[in-house]
Amino acid sequence: MLGINRNKRPVELGPYPLETLRRDPGVLAEELLRTPKTSGLSSNGSATPLVRATLNHLEAYKELREPEPFAKLAPVPKDLALRTRDIKGAGYFADASQIGICEMPNNGWSGNNNAAHQIAIVVLVEHSDPIDGDNHASEWISGNEHLLATLRAAEIAINLSGQISSMGFFSCAHWFGATDVDLEMLAVLSGLALREKELLVNPYVDEMFSLAAVTTDYALNVDQPLHLSSRNGKDFSYYFGLSGAISGLERWRRRRRPSHLGPYPVESVRRVDKPTTLIFEDEVPRIPTRANMYVRTHFGDLGKKASKEANRWSQKHPVSQGLVRPMWSLKSLQEGQSATKTASKTQDPEANSKALKALSHYLGSAITGICEIPDYCWYSHDKRGDPIKPYHKYALVVLIDQGHETFLGASGNDWISGSQSMRAYLRGAEVTGVMADFIREMGYPARAHTNLDSHVLHVPLVLHSGLGEQSRIGESAINPFLGMRFKTSVLTTDIPLIPDQPIDFGVQTFCSKCLKCARECPVQAIPYGDKVIFNGYETWKPDSERCTVYRATNVKGSACGRCVKTCPLSKDTTWDGPLLHRLGSWLGINAMWLKPFLPPIAIWLDDVLGNGNPNDAKKWWLDLEVMGERSFKYNPENHVEKAKGANRPTIDPKKKVSHDTKIAYYPASSLPPPDFMEPYPTDRKKGLEIAAKAETPEEALERRRRGGEIPKEYIPSYATHNQKN
Secondary structure (H helix, E strand, O other): OOOOOHHHOOHHHOOOOHHHOOEOOOHHHHHOOOOOOOOOOOOOOOOOHHHHHHHHHHHHHHOOOOOOOOOOOOOOOOOHHHHHHHHHHHHHHOOOOEEEEEEOOHHHEOOOOOOOOOEEEEEEEEOOOOOOOOOOHHHHHOOOHHHHHHHHHHHHHHHHHHHHHHOOOOEEEEEOOEOOEOHHHHHHHOOOOEEEOOEEEEOOOEOOEEEEEEEEOOOOOOOOOEOHHHOOOOOHHHHHOOOOOOOHHHHHHHHOOOOOOOOOOHHHOOEOOOOOOOEOOOOOOOOOHHHOHHHHHHHOOOOHHHHHHOOOOOOOOHHHHHHHHHHHHHHOOOOOOOOOOOOOOOOOHHHHHHHHHHHHHHHOOOEEEEEEOOHHHEOOEOOOOOEOOOOOOEEEEEEEEOOHHHHHHOOOOOOOHHHHHHHHHHHHHHHHHHHHHHHHHOOOOEEEEOOOOOOEOHHHHHHHOOOOEEOOOOOOEEEOOOEOOEEEEEEEEOOOOOOOOOEOOOHHHHHHHOOHHHHHOOOOOOOOOOOEEEOOEEEOOOOHHHHHHHHHHOOOOOOOOHHHHHOOOOOOOOOOOOHHHHHHHHHHHHOHHHOOOHHHHHHHHHHHOOEOEOOHHHOOOOOEEEEOOOOOOOOOOOEEEEOOOOOOOOOOOOOOOOOOOOOOOOOHHHOOOOOOOOOOOOOHHHHHHHHHOOOOHHHHHHHHHHOOOOOHHHOOHHHHHHHHO
């Protein structure tokens, strides 16, 4: 019964069945008689490390409260239902617990009254599940639940405000500690809360929530206040998820799990001593950040057309506009000075590991792992070309779910695709940013590494920290519970920790038999053949150039994640997920002996069921395109246009493709020097020649057995460059 109507439930209705609650328009008259009030932030002392770290991040968000709108109004629909679907969908996409909309009453202003803002979008974020009492993180969290939920609510409000402003409308974000409105009154008017004497309560989460709001002149449909009879919404339908919302039983399952393990049964996955793909650690070259394909796109290495799109290709949708601005505001908080004295109760590596994992999950990560950092996982040089000397021992790696509900509605390369990545990157920056700041406040060095500025390579750290195995897509890893539907953020530190072991849930066998991502790739950038050795790694090597160029120049969408969408392992494995998904996941993890037989059946069934096709019932966003060269900063020339088409492909099991697709390799020897800030064009002909003679794993093992030299292709270009100069 759980999740029986999940695939039919529109995203804009949210994870709670608010639509089933009785409403009472008469409450409006009572609220209009009230005197507005401003409630402050609630925390357990302003001097604790976690409070200071959180307040630092909230302070960064304050600068974005009232963005200047683009000068030209976007061609948004006149139908307010479509507008409302878009805004509520974006809020739930960003993990709001509940969203309501009301007209902005004159007495709702507790500060500066902006008469032009006639609409209020109210965001409710529930407190995360309590942390186990024997976990040190419970002491950090106690009394700060409201503060941490406010951080999430503020982030969502900033996202929505930025989205609205990019469409040419005025908006302002409000949250406890930074508000001009009575948030409690707006929660009542928008149907999110009821008053019980002096207490504000919600039918599903009682008083355990925080609020934020966006006031705007963007016209939307409004909700009605709740009727008193709606005080307890936890009925039979709620517990069994009959509306398609997250079931009460699934929420119960999550609450009862150990805090440090998170919501998924990670303890059930087989652990091994080494990653399941070969890594010749003495042969893996350290490469400069300048060699990253996205950086190369910016500098023009992949051609003028891709270079022209480099500053906007993942940000050319209004939803992305709301996400990218706070990402940049958090960038300066990634690193900083540590306190001179270490905090008490921080010398036990096991206790630290459990506490930091629990805090990571509390802040919004899906799964967290820890590893010691091999030297080759550090970039050799940063974006400025300055050398990086490995400086921390441990990496705490967090996986951020890209959002399963929107994932269902997306095609993978449509207009929401770039936002799916940006949404996860922002949440990851927030989680690791707060934690790194917190650890520094406790007297240990720590740095957050995000998509905007990372000193480490994330994929090998995912393998070492036991969060995934190398996939056919080559430069991505697969997790047993999220599949490929995640992005990473990394925290490096020297606080004592216990590393996790790598995992083995049979991906090497599965991917060797499954070609679905290669078949469905829009530009045939994923190999059909066997694994090779590339820069010291055993991998299915994709055509990174072809993939990146398509992502940058996609004219009917923003970026691309078609492989993520079509991967048979990117499924909902919770209690609300389809029975076949849950059964397949359980067998894949707990019945390893079935691996030689199960993949062909699972892959065939995945196609028969149409998995990988977009679900139109889950599509909530408007197909719009932001025009402008630097979309993450305000530019009066930027504006939004109606998209000229949208990619909505379906899977094609009978598609005829050539298994001899030529894929170019660009190993360390072909990469630009770290301080070369001019175009360094790829040599595709040479890349194809290198690919043609790439070693197989067996050949590499034999070479090493004979004592043969490391292939010259593994020698970084900057080493040769330095010798010549």
